[in-house]
Amino acid sequence: MKMTFRWYGEGNDSITLEQIRQIPGVEGIVWSLHHMAAGEEWPMEEILKVKETADRHGFNIDVVESVNVHEDIKLGLPTRDKYIENYKRTIEKLAKVGVKVICYNFMPVFDWTRTDLFRPMADGSTALFYEKAKVDNVDPMELVDNVAKGVNGLTMPGWEPERLKHLKELFKAYENVTEEDMWNNLKYFLEAIIPVAEINDIKMAIHPDDPPWPIFGLPRIITNKESLRRFLKLVDNPYNGLTLCSGSLGANPDNNIVEMVKEFGPRIHFAHIRNIKHFENGDFIETSHRACDGSLDIVEIVKAYHDIGFKGYARPDHGRHLWNEKCRPGYGLYDRALGIMYILGIWDTCEKVNQGGRLK
Ligand SMILES: [Mn+2]
Numbered sequence: 363m364k365m366t367f368r369w370y371g372e373g374n375d376s377i378t379l380e381q382i383r384q385i386p387g388v389e390g391i392v393w394s395l396h397h398m399a400a401g402e403e404w405p406m407e408e409i410l411k412v413k414e415t416a417d418r419h420g421f422n423i424d425v426v427e428s429v430n431v432h433e434d435i436k437l438g439l440p441t442r443d444k445y446i447e448n449y450k451r452t453i454e455k456l457a458k459v460g461v462k463v464i465c466y467n468f469m470p471v472f473d474w475t476r477t478d479l480f481r482p483m484a485d486g487s488t489a490l491f492y493e494k495a496k497v498d499n500v501d502p503m504e505l506v507d508n509v510a511k512g513v514n515g516l517t518m519p520g521w522e523p524e525r526l527k528h529l530k531e532l533f534k535a536y537e538n539v540t541e542e543d544m545w546n547n548l549k550y551f552l553e554a555i556i557p558v559a560e561i562n563d564i565k566m567a568i569h570p571d572d573p574p575w576p577i578f579g580l581p582r583i584i585t586n587k588e589s590l591r592r593f594l595k596l597v598d599n600p601y602n603g604l605t606l607c608s609g610s611l612g613a614n615p616d617n618n619i620v621e622m623v624k625e626f627g628p629r630i631h632f633a634h635i636r637n638i639k640h641f642e643n644g645d646f647i648e649t650s651h652r653a654c655d656g657s658l659d660i661v662e663i664v665k666a667y668h669d670i671g672f673k674g675y676a677r678p679d680h681g682r683h684l685w686n687e688k689c690r691p692g693y694g695l696y697d698r699a700l701g702i703m704y705i706l707g708i709w710d711t712c713e714k715v716n717q718g719g720r721l722k
């Protein structure tokens with residue numbers, strides 16, 4: 363397992379690479395050109411700039427999260443082909459700086475959804491929270507306004523204001539799009555992209571829908587074990603793989619992450635590891651990584667990765683906001699660093715046990 367840390371880039375993140383350098387075990391930063399709109403071809407000089415910055419701090423830039431998929435591709439519009447061409451050109455350029463994995467998602471309109479970005483917890487920290495009844499009943503416009511207010515003018519991936527300005531039109535565009543249409547549009551995209559990814563030795567890794575159920579009447583297709591199976595068969599090639607996000611999939615208590623790690627192992631290119639706590643009414647909150655703090659057994663999940671000899675990339679995904687840190691929601695320094703230490707602690711213990719070392 364190669365440990366990474368998501369970083370939003372110079373001037374776009376409260377955390378510095380000097381700080382990340384001091385977290386034990388982090389080999390690479392997970393990055394993107396966050397100002398690029400979905401569908402645009404990324405400029406080589408900007409890619410090189412990130413590479414130089416990372417090199418200076420001794421990090422690899424093997425994992426990009428995300429190269430966003432233009433809405434016309436998800437909708438299957440005739441205009442999709444030009445955006446797919448741009449996507450291919452971006453893959454080729456990323457290969458030139460040694461990128462190995464591209465994470466993306468295929469969620470309509472919204473990437474991830476929460477109702478509260480800084481929900482107070484009993485210990486005084488805050489965390490991302492999802493209130494089911496609120497999402498079931500709120501007007502999406504209102505949710506967007508709340509999210510925009512919560513981040514002090516910072517743009518969050520998946521919530522770009524330019525795109526969300528056109529929310530009404532987007533919803534209209536999806537009105538008659540069924541889940542089967544989404545599957546067909548995804549297949550069309552993969553059939554175009556995967557051969558280019560293979561030639562360039564870049565593994566594509568789809569991120570599951572977050573949360574893994576339909577919201578606001580929009581279709582969502584990457585939600586459970588059966589859909590991951592179907593997805594991998596759309597183009598049955600190792601370059602067509604997964605970002606297995608324990609927290610996204612795990613928001614549905616029926617999803618068993620350990621089973622998924624075991625079944626999809628070689629097709630998992632990127633592991634997002636985080637814990638969440640379910641409530642009976644369907645709400646959930648993002649907790650510390652520790653198994654006993656949430657509903658997911660992170661010990662068993664990390665052990666499953668160890669058991670399959672996972673050689674891919676991992677990151678701690680989100681964390682709580684601790685010690686009054688001012689940071690992007692879910693992307694503070696402290697709790698993600700603690701998460702890494704917990705994950706690596708489990709990993710190192712598994713290593714030692716496997717090598718016949720005795721734990722007293
Ligand atoms: Mn994730």
